[in-house]
Amino acid sequence: MRFRTRRGIEVVAVADLSLDVADREFISIVGPSGCGKSTLLRVVAGLVRPTTGDVRLDGRRVEGPGADRGMVFQSYTLFPWLTVQGNVEFGLRIKGMAATERTRLAQDYIEMIGLRDFANHYPKELSGGMMQRVAIARALANDPEVLLMDEPFGALDAQTRIIMQELLVNLWQRTPKTIVFVTHDIDEALFLSDRVYIMTARPGQIKQVLNVALPRPRSLEVTTSPVFVDLKRTVLSSIREESLKAISLTGTE
Template identity: 65%
Template structure:
């Protein structure tokens, strides 16, 4: 059952360059003339050597960083500032500590003055979806790292964004929890079919989750190549043992290794 639902291009990054001012004068490019496209309902992963600018690129899409040149176009509109149409899940724990899980999930809808009943229903739905029923009234300090990230995913989804941006959301979790979270995300994605742009340095994670994987070059980051992941969906973690998976992993690994070595050389 191949669900290669090739939709229309939803997110387009065109000739994106981000340079930062060095403290002692001069500039350094984090991302250089980067092009990529994400289609509707697609799950796209970006992998690359550490420090290659993948997070910077994602922050530009979120509107948190301004590009030096080039542009980001979401559904035909140019992105100029952050907005509720692009939800983002960070690697660090960003739940608001003074709000309960429910309060956190309702944060976005509350800003848009969604009526109480509707807001509560949406919160319930997404809290259930990420498996946090029973923890609605818990404060973040009472949750484990994995639970906090699940709540953060629910909080982003409750805003019903057009695209979900994920910046190594499981990077701070231990290996077992990370595996569970990947499975949960596959499940959530299968049910919501949100467009996702997912940044990670974990090659296996990118193959397990993505429809396509973009490999970035070493800094300054640009797209080195694009790998289609035609593993059948719905996927489960068992897929990592398949031959196709292992082949893909070897291929991407080699490609990234070339880039990492460039930095060392």
């Protein structure tokens, strides 16, 4: 994938990279900042067109954004003029689902994220964690083949983050989906995923893939287990190597 900047300098954001994600698998992508993790997700979502290469979903070539690939962003993207209920119903309404079915389905998801009492509240009345929960429910209710998550908890405080991670694992176990999760939080990646992809500095390539052989369902205690700590050490040194490369390349910091 290649991009041109405004000044005409060609930046290869993501180089030859191929990812195969199996059905109902939870994978994470970690890497040094600026390695193109988010770009990769946007390409998969169809929001950015790759210069070369393609994205295939079940063998079909992806041509643009679509409801089969849901996405949760780091920034708060709830529609401020819709209530929690309205936000969760947004995609279903576009699909043309009948009102009663739509309402019931949205209610189920709102229940699952524990916000039943807030169903008729506007986003401005919610906390950051609540808004991201609704964003996840909105994406899941739409029943995508793949759920893309671009640092969805990046803007939240450390305590809320952990609660959100547990909630996401729970949701995923109840409604299994293929999830591609981008983060720079290594604990988060290991705690959530079946596999962790480590990317190199720009131009981003896959440097290493780690299988996270931790039993499910996972609880927070898993993060102190020897296997987890071991994996974390591997990822840390791998990313550190890349971050150093990235810094010496740009000559900043």
